[in-house]
Amino acid sequence: MNPQDIWQTVLGDIELQISRPNFLTWLKNSQFLGKADKDDGVALVGLPNNFAKEWVKSRYHKIILGSLRNVDGSIKNIDYVVVGNNAASQIVSAARRIKSEAEAVEPQAPLIELKVDPKTNLNPRYDFKTFIVGSSNEMAYAAAQAVVRDVGKKYNPLFVYGGVGLGKTHLIQATGNEIMAAYKNRVSVLYVSSEKFINDVVWAIRNKRMDDMKKKYRDIDVLIIDDIQFIAGKAATEQEFFYTFNAFYENNKQIIISSDRPPSAIPTLEERLRSRFEGGMTVDIVYPDYETRLAILKTKMKENNVVLDEKIVELVAARVQKNIRELEGVLNKITFYEQYKKGRIDDKKLDEIINEAVQVTPKNITPNDIVKTVAEFFEVPTADMTQRSRKQEVVEPRQIAMYLMRDVLKMSYPHIGDRLGKRDHTTAIHACEKITREIGENPALNQKILLIKERLYKM
Amino acid sequence: MKLIILRTNLIEALNVVQGGIGENANLPILKSFLVRTDGGRITFVSTNLELAVECAVPGKVVESGKAAIPFSIFNSIIKNLTSERVTIGDGGNKVTITTDNYEAVVQGQDPNDFPIIPSLAEENEIFKIKTKEFKDAVSSVISSAQYSEIRPEISGVLLSMGGDAMNLVATDGFRLAEKTVTDFEDKGAASDVAVIIPLRTANEFLRIFNSAETVDVFLDQNQVLVKSDGEKVISRLIDGKFPDYKAVIPKETKTEVIADRQELINAVKLASSFSGKSNDITIRIGDNKKFLEVYSADTAIGENSYKVPVKLSGEKFSVIFNWRYILDGLKVHKTPNVSIGFNSPDKPVIIRGEGDKTIVYVAMPIKG
Numbered sequence: 001m002n003p004q005d006i007w008q009t010v011l012g013d014i015e016l017q018i019s020r021p022n023f024l025t026w027l028k029n030s031q032f033l034g035k036a037d038k039d040d041g042v043a044l045v046g047l048p049n050n051f052a053k054e055w056v057k058s059r060y061h062k063i064i065l066g067s068l069r070n071v072d073g074s075i076k077n078i079d080y081v082v083v084g085n086n087a088a089s090q091i092v093s094a095a096r097r098i099k100s101e102a103e104a105v106e107p108q109a110p111l112i113e114l115k116v117d118p119k120t121n122l123n124p125r126y127d128f129k130t131f132i133v134g135s136s137n138e139m140a141y142a143a144a145q146a147v148v149r150d151v152g153k154k155y156n157p158l159f160v161y162g163g164v165g166l167g168k169t170h171l172i173q174a175t176g177n178e179i180m181a182a183y184k185n186r187v188s189v190l191y192v193s194s195e196k197f198i199n200d201v202v203w204a205i206r207n208k209r210m211d212d213m214k215k216k217y218r219d220i221d222v223l224i225i226d227d228i229q230f231i232a233g234k235a236a237t238e239q240e241f242f243y244t245f246n247a248f249y250e251n252n253k254q255i256i257i258s259s260d261r262p263p264s265a266i267p268t269l270e271e272r273l274r275s276r277f278e279g280g281m282t283v284d285i286v287y288p289d290y291e292t293r294l295a296i297l298k299t300k301m302k303e304n305n306v307v308l309d310e311k312i313v314e315l316v317a318a319r320v321q322k323n324i325r326e327l328e329g330v331l332n333k334i335t336f337y338e339q340y341k342k343g344r345i346d347d348k349k350l351d352e353i354i355n356e357a358v359q360v361t362p363k364n365i366t367p368n369d370i371v372k373t374v375a376e377f378f379e380v381p382t383a384d385m386t387q388r389s390r391k392q393e394v395v396e397p398r399q400i401a402m403y404l405m406r407d408v409l410k411m412s413y414p415h416i417g418d419r420l421g422k423r424d425h426t427t428a429i430h431a432c433e434k435i436t437r438e439i440g441e442n443p444a445l446n447q448k449i450l451l452i453k454e455r456l457y458k459m
Numbered sequence: 460m461k462l463i464i465l466r467t468n469l470i471e472a473l474n475v476v477q478g479g480i481g482e483n484a485n486l487p488i489l490k491s492f493l494v495r496t497d498g499g500r501i502t503f504v505s506t507n508l509e510l511a512v513e514c515a516v517p518g519k520v521v522e523s524g525k526a527a528i529p530f531s532i533f534n535s536i537i538k539n540l541t542s543e544r545v546t547i548g549d550g551g552n553k554v555t556i557t558t559d560n561y562e563a564v565v566q567g568q569d570p571n572d573f574p575i576i577p578s579l580a581e582e583n584e585i586f587k588i589k590t591k592e593f594k595d596a597v598s599s600v601i602s603s604a605q606y607s608e609i610r611p612e613i614s615g616v617l618l619s620m621g622g623d624a625m626n627l628v629a630t631d632g633f634r635l636a637e638k639t640v641t642d643f644e645d646k647g648a649a650s651d652v653a654v655i656i657p658l659r660t661a662n663e664f665l666r667i668f669n670s671a672e673t674v675d676v677f678l679d680q681n682q683v684l685v686k687s688d689g690e691k692v693i694s695r696l697i698d699g700k701f702p703d704y705k706a707v708i709p710k711e712t713k714t715e716v717i718a719d720r721q722e723l724i725n726a727v728k729l730a731s732s733f734s735g736k737s738n739d740i741t742i743r744i745g746d747n748k749k750f751l752e753v754y755s756a757d758t759a760i761g762e763n764s765y766k767v768p769v770k771l772s773g774e775k776f777s778v779i780f781n782w783r784y785i786l787d788g789l790k791v792h793k794t795p796n797v798s799i800g801f802n803s804p805d806k807p808v809i810i811r812g813e814g815d816k817t818i819v820y821v822a823m824p825i826k827g
Contacts, residue, residue, distance in 0.1 A: 020485075021485040021487075025486045025508075049681070049695050050682050051511075052508075
């Protein structure tokens with residue numbers, strides 16, 4: 001029998017022997033901490049405060065010892081200890097609690113170093129004011145706003161997905177912060193990375209404290225989980241998450257999830273979880289367009305109090321396209337360089353910095369790698385791709401391979417045509433143009449290409 | 460039990476135990492206070508299970524014993540009596556209150572059901588301090604504590620000891636006050652401690668201990684006890700980690716102004732009546748650098764501006780504040796002049812008393 005079960009038995013026994021108010025006041029928040037030492041037969045009982053300790057020791061010691069001995073005959077005595085936790089405050093009725101400062105002033109800046117909230121895990125640095133909305137993320141932004149207005153009711157769960165460094169974490173944390181602000185702390189928000197969630201589950205399983213873990217998560221009104229894709233394939237975690245999810249969903253509590261890909265594209269994710277994720281609102285954040293990138297750069301510059309030549313800013317915005325974090329990185333490098341050299345950056349160095357950020361990946365990728373990866377992705381034979389086969393199922397993969405060769409390796413059209421079934425360069429041009437056009441219109445295709453690229457870079 | 464107590468003494472004792480009277484639906488006895496006799500001493504006790512207050516009452520013990528008496532009814536009886544001598548007796552759980560011309564029988568509770576008050580051993584004493592010094596220190600910081608329990612770890616006053624000094628600190632996340640105390644007698648139970656005393660307990664410290672010269676402070680892991688000859692407050696401590704507040708206090712300031720404290724208080728109070736919903740007032744230094752201007756405006760009310768002569772070193776500036784935070788910051792000091800240090804419109808401001816290094820007050824501006 002584990003300590004919790006023992007204590008439940010004992011409490012059940014004691015509840016019959018003493019009055020209910022006394023039981024609720026003194027013993028409800030007690031816990032059994034096991035035996036102090038294996039042999040001496042002293043059991044440890046934890047109580048929330050000194051009042052409870054004194055009272056229980058003087059009034060209920062005999063009853064508790066008797067009940068404990070019924071369960072475990074080796075116990076000879078009990079030591080009472082005060083377990084510092086917030087249960088002490090729970091013992092006092094909610095009515096006594098002081099009302100929260102209702103007229104808290106919104107724009108009041110908090111003392112900076114006190115900011116990170118240990119309870120919610122949210123970083124207040126992320127807010128909607130600094131979230132720059134463009135066509136790439138306006139859907140996601142609107143959905144997040146709707147969630148703030150209608151917590152738990154409208155879009156539940158809210159599933160945000162998009163590539164690395166596009167602002168998913170910013171958006172979901174800002175949503176959490178906004179909810180905290182809007183509801184004046186009447187709701188409790190918790191932000192966890194999926195890694196933290198996994199660790200919690202592992203810890204709970206190992207220490208047999210699943211109930212604590214369940215309680216911890218179920219006392220929350222808004223649960224925000226970042227990078228959910230990592231829980232895929234971890235059966236116990238998925239199962240626990242599934243239960244937590246259901247508990248939230250049934251109680252109309254809000255769940256906000258982020259991932260680097262849509263639920264349907266997370267391999268090894270359990271089907272029942274997938275369908276639940278898709279049951280709410282799924283929104284994506286794609287690459288920001290030029291105007292958005294420019295706006296982001298300008299906001300960052302204002303934030304950091306730096307001034308750069310308009311031309312430079314435009315150039316950076318034009319060339320760094322795929323990652324906002326890179327965008328910031330490049331900006332920081334340029335500012336650093338200018339401050340260090342005390343003058344305007346020269347074009348060569350600027351080019352160098354940008355290239356460094358933009359062209360990190362395609363070094364060792366060969367045309368063969370592309371063909372192989374695409375073939376594997378679509379599960380078609382590699383041979384079909386490179387021959388003149390016109391089978392329906394190889395047409396799209398082949399076009400995508402052509403597009404990738406052009407996009408990633410900057411190969412010439414005749415060369416591409418030659419590699420993929422001795423085709424004419426016009427065929428290659430047509431394929432590249434078609435895919436480029438369709439990426440904009442067809443999110444599914446865009447997603448496929450992102451996944452292929454990801455695999456390609458992982459090789 | 461039979462006691463004879465003077466009415467004025469009773470009123471005093473009731474004022475002390477009032478702070479400990481609890482409200483607990485499960486345990487109605489907390490609405491009562493306990494009267495008990497130890498030899499010739501009479502003691503009143505109240506508790507809400509977070510803190511307990513005890514106080515010795517001068518009076519005559521005719522017959523020893525103990526009783527639990529509902530506070531509110533007893534309090535209103537005593538307040539309205541006219542005779543000086545009050546006799547308190549009991550039989551069963553009924554308490555009788557008699558004077559020359561008045562008699563009341565109050566339904567009491569079984570005193571054996573009254574919670575047992577925890578105690579702290581002598582060796583847990585960490586310091587002895589002049590009552591005035593202690594109350595001054597607590598009152599300098601208490602207005603900055605967070606009033607609600609949203610973040611339990613700052614809903615109290617931090618007491619930290621290290622070396623020869625002791626710091627009391629309170630913050631609500633928007634402003635912070637720190638008071639350094641050096642004039643106390645170290646009793647050596649612990650050298651480096653940092654505990655968080657709940658706000659309500661700290662308020663009790665201020666409310667009682669009105670006559671004693673010195674108080675003794677005892678600490679253990681989860682409770683604090685402050686006692687004088689006749690009075691005693693014991694309380695739980697807040698379990699949590701106080702934020703690293705030292706990091707919040709600016710190390711240096713770009714601009715420093717020295718101004719008359721009372722005049723500034725007037726200025727802020729006046730400006731407050733013109734400030735809008737967000738309580739914002741603007742504090743700025745104009746071009747001639749001779750005056751600090753306290754300005755506020757609201758479209759519905761109008762605008763006003765108050766000029767306070769200052770000594771200034773540094774640049775001119777303009778910062779928006781919540782006037783309450785500034786007013787509190789000015790009020791915690793006692794010196795005739797205060798020095799205010801500014802950095803930039805989004806950095807905390809620091810208020811110190813001129814010539815008094817023991818109190819530091821930091822407040823954040825409102826985002827412009």
